[in-house]
Amino acid sequence: MKNEIIGNINSVESMGLVDGPGIRYVVFLQGCKLRCLYCHNPETWEINKKCEQITPSELIKKIVRFKSYFGSDGGVTFSGGEPLLQPEFLVECLKLCKKHGIHTAIDTAGVGFGNYDEILNYTDLVILDIKAVDPSEYKKITGLDMDLFNNFLLTCIKLNKKLWIRQVIVPNINDNEESVLKLKNFIKKIKNIDKLELLPYKTLGVHKYKNLHIPYRLEGVLDMDENKCIKLEKILLN
Numbered sequence: 174m175k176n177e178i179i180g181n182i183n184s185v186e187s188m189g190l191v192d193g194p195g196i197r198y199v200v201f202l203q204g205c206k207l208r209c210l211y212c213h214n215p216e217t218w219e220i221n222k223k224c225e226q227i228t229p230s231e232l233i234k235k236i237v238r239f240k241s242y243f244g245s246d247g248g249v250t251f252s253g254g255e256p257l258l259q260p261e262f263l264v265e266c267l268k269l270c271k272k273h274g275i276h277t278a279i280d281t282a283g284v285g286f287g288n289y290d291e292i293l294n295y296t297d298l299v300i301l302d303i304k305a306v307d308p309s310e311y312k313k314i315t316g317l318d319m320d321l322f323n324n325f326l327l328t329c330i331k332l333n334k335k336l337w338i339r340q341v342i343v344p345n346i347n348d349n350e351e352s353v354l355k356l357k358n359f360i361k362k363i364k365n366i367d368k369l370e371l372l373p374y375k376t377l378g379v380h381k382y383k384n385l386h387i388p389y390r391l392e393g394v395l396d397m398d399e400n401k402c403i404k405l406e407k408i409l410l411n
Contacts, residue, residue: 177228180262181292183217184225187239188363193278193337195246198236202263207315209304210390212342213378217254226243229265239275248276250300257285258326260292261378267295271410283325284317298339298367305347306359312399314346326363327407342402344376344394353405371406373397 181203186192189199204220205212216222236249240367256263256279263279270277278298304322305311311319329336333382340356342348353371360366374397382389 177230177244178262179221179226179228179264180232180259180266181222182225182227182232183214183222183253183399185235185248186231188242189250192250192252192280193248193300195244195248195278196234196242196249197265197278198239199249199250199252199277199280199388200232200256200266202251202253202256204258205253205282205322206258207282207304207314210313210346211314211374211382213375214254215378215381215385215387218388220258222323229262229269231336233269233273234267236275237357238407240273240275240283243275244326245278248278249393250280252280255282255284255290257281257283257292260286260288264288264291264295267292268293271295279302282315283322285321285325287324289328293328293332296334298337299329301329303338303340303359305352306355307352310347330363330365333365335367335378336361336363337368339372341374342405343391344397348401350405352409353408359410369406371400371402371409372386373402 183201183203186199189197192199198310201216203222203224205218251263251268267277278300279296280300294409304314308319376396379389
């Protein structure tokens with residue numbers, strides 16, 4: 174379509190099972206401002222990296238082919254990278270999904286360029302990755318201040334948007350009761366949370382850093398003990 178917005182897509186997953194409710198078509202958008210210590214998708218950082226370029230109308234044609242698999246629970250999740258860094262493209266895709274009766278979710282760290290009201294107007298679910306709740310810890314993990322994240326979270330609260338809250342638990346960084354209680358205290362004022370999860374840190378993405386010639390700052394840190402993570406999650410939920 175003439176003058177249609179073009180998005181940069183790193184990859185897609187047609188039958189995702191962990192990126193929201195039900196079976197999901199997951200779109201991984203290119204670009205992220207954060208440089209998290211434990212990021213397992215460094216190939217998505219640079220927004221102008223050569224990758225698939227696609228228009229919203231082209232993307233929705235691919236998505237609707239899988240609509241029969243979604244059932245009553247599934248749908249589309251826009252992930253990344255950080256989907257909020259391509260707001261115009263994201264909004265148009267979300268609009269088209271709603272036009273076709275498809276449930277929409279965004280998997281985000283809440284760090285974009287704004288325009289959140291319009292984005293969230295077409296979003297059924299926000300899967301929000303909270304890196305840390307203490308400003309100094311947040312900056313240590315991500316390299317940025319918390320202001321942008323806080324602005325997005327406040328918009329979600331204002332619009333009463335359904336939230337799934339997630340936090341990655343990393344050995345020797347936040348794998349302790351004190352950190353989990355900080356998170357619990359931070360989120361207790363948020364009334365629109367539908368689900369809480371603590372995700373154990375994995376080393377699955379380490380090889381990507383070697384391939385990209387990027388130093389991996391958690392070199393030598395082992396996978397998070399899943400049983401310990403479950404115990405910490407019980408503290409969060411109780």
